[in-house]
Amino acid sequence: MPVVLLVPSVVALLLLLLPVVGLVARAPWDDLGALRDPSVADALRLSAITSTASTIIVVLIGLPLAWLLARVEFRGKKVVRAFVTVPLILPPVVGGVALLTAFGRRGLVGEPLLEVFGVGITFTVYAVVLAQTFVSLPFLVISVEGALRTADRRFDEVAASLGASRWRTFRRVTVPLAAPGLAGGAALAWARALGEFGATITFAGNFQGTTRTTTLEIYGRLQSSDPDVAILLSLVLLGISVLVLVLLRERWTAGALR
Secondary structure (H helix, E strand, O other): OOHHHHHHHHHHHHHHHHHHHHHHHOOOHHHHHHHHOHHHHHHHHHHHHHHHHHHHHHHHHHHHHHHHHHHOOOOOHHHHHHHHHHHHHOOHHHHHHHHHHHHOOOOOOHHHHHHHHOOOOOOOHHHHHHHHHHHHHHHHHHHHHHHHHHOOOHHHHHHHHOOOOHHHHHHHHHHHHOHHHHHHHHHHHHHHHHOOOHHHHHHOOOOOOOOOOHHHHHHHHHHOOOHHHHHHHHHHHHHHHHHHHHHHHHHHOHHHHO
């Protein structure tokens, strides 16, 4: 390998590895009992519940959208695809502000909901789920759309020619063909929801037992000069992220990720 390429490659690798090594090296392994702290346990439980709930929502609404983008030609398709990818590049805090303008107490949707039904979303656990859904939805849509684009459409055509309805074809043929992308996208969406911070703290707030997820607990511990617990929680999220990547590579979408 030419030196001119080797040197920046090593620098890039070190840039990725050194923070992880530093996190592991500084971890207070003899203080693992701190994870049993009530506020830490609340944050971990809330993150698990909200991430799972948001992933279920993402699958229910993202799968039809991915199918639409992959299999249907319509005017404005490029614009729709662009909007799907916006949360990937949007600064998280800006995403939180955008959610406030839409679903806040004076938002486009939030104000009518509050006035007519007395339902307020902001600073509740529903706001956490909504923020996580917003940031994680693109991961599933992009994964499933890619899987559907590579799947042979002739299977759908054969099913239709045999008298299967469009819904039955979608359920019995299309979805199984897209299963690797669906599983991989759902896993990525869950991991992204678990690590969400900016949109959550802006839109949902930081209240223990209600909206304080693991990432917010980490931030709070650092602010209160309690870095040991913050490092331990960071290692928990790091371990989960690595596990998701390993499962994706080895079991679900190895071919699609190459």
